[in-house]
Amino acid sequence: MKPIEQQKLFRSVQELIEKAQQNIVRNINLIMVATHFQIGHMIIEDEQGGQTYAAYGSATMRKLSEHLTTSFGRGYSVDNLELMRVFYLEYRNSESLSRISQIGHTNSESLIRNLATEFALSWTHYVRLLKIKDRNERKFYELEAVTNNWSVRELQRQVNSSYYERLALSRDKEGMRKLAQEGQLLEKSTDILKSPVILEFLDLKEDNRYSENDLETAIINKLEHFMLELGKGFLFEGRQRRISLDGNHFWVDLVFYNRLLNCFVLIDLKIGRLSHQDIGQMQMYVNYYDRKIKKADERPTLGIILCKEDNKAVVEFTLPLNNEQIFSKEYKLFLPSKEELKKQLE
Template identity: 60%
Template structure:
């Protein structure tokens, strides 16, 4: 038997088991803590409802509770944190089971308490820090969307903040009808058709290039590759990187596609061309050529048609409309921003998109 266990499959399996167990322990602790805070919030609400003068009684209740809990358990139970727990319950007590409140003086049975505890645990899959961020989102549909996406994509709190600050929900909702917007809130970002994977604009603030500076397309590409993990998050679900500056050749002529990805959900290659400044009709024609080549020479029979995305700083909707065929479903032109827009800039982008 070898003494060098570090290279054996046996050792790797043990390491994987321990890492999985550690992850599960952390997840269980987070879930238990969030569930407990929800329960505390509910109990505070119930106790306040028993007070004659709710405002004054509630204010005094939280102070006394904070003092008692801090003495018993230490930090973490300030009046502000207790107010957050109360708000957490008010925000998330939606389903009939979770929002049921005992009548005054009536004790719930152990059976109902256990069932309630299980339902709460199923619903809360993020950390307390995530929920502190989510509770600040006023629109319920928007909040539900970010909660689903954070859990589904394992977003850190920092990534959740980044996606919210870049208005991901709004950017996706712009290209959807009312029914599809509701679906965003109920199911998150579901990709079924090529257009579902497209955003306009793409926010590339993570690459560190200033807006409207004299950088080249090569510099833009280089910075995207250096921050590929961030770019994949911005692209969305199912994207994997394939190549950069992919050469295609025919008739003794050579062409280079800036970036090539593959989307596992759509089972399609995704070609991305980067353009500085205003989009020209020649850029769209070039992308059409790239897509045709991949469809005829590269993709397999069981794969779907290739998708082309041209990222540009600015575009004329009329140029896009009249250059592409009426039934186009696979070539898209989207703007990109290298600086996170302000709220006013986002409003301006939305008005332009909706032709207001």
């Protein structure tokens, strides 16, 4: 067999095994979620048999935990059984979960195969989601986790960084309703904006000793994290892209392309308070890309100035009233207080 044919065979076998492994993991997750959903259902049905929940929780739940732990080992503590109970209560109207609960009663193999493509969250994801009390917020994170294939760690990070609240601050009431029902949809340029942008993963100290070059280098070193923080559809085009005008040279700190918005996104980094010179410079960058770089079928270029301290009055009177291309956003090197963001929303 020729080397090229060997490599083709090796790749085909490897892809087959990887696909099989992925299916096994997906099926295990589905069955675990289905089982816990049904256990929660059974507990609720038994609880509604006449006993008060106080008596039920202190007696039957404990005995059930002891019985299951003896039979199956760890994983069936009273706290975990309570999670299954709450899981059923919160998701009993979910069409997908109702279908999953049929596993074991119908053609399980066929049902799992049909559900695997539409239902991707593990039990560990749901344990984290159940800690979110606000149902609109929980639904948002659930949709985003499925759409973006978030790991549990990434879901935890997005919740901790108040992703939902930061997006909601940039929207009206109708936009907030859509967030909860449809997740983050990029229909217009402002849909990508969060307030503020959180860069805690850069591990830079909250002081004045780092330079703009330090900030840029830290972002490049953790580019994947930064692109996740920016949002959906971002592709990295380059750093320090030069613009030459009549012998003068200027450099755009970071250039991205957003395939969902179909436009270039230019980012300038400022470690101090935003000035009107910063806005004028970004206006020049955006104009240059619109006139020299972008294609006719692409949308207008977006310019985002990431600054340590925003200046809304300067932005308001420097840019035109109908501005939809240039935005300033504060960045934070620490996770924000969820309580403070919620107060701003209210």
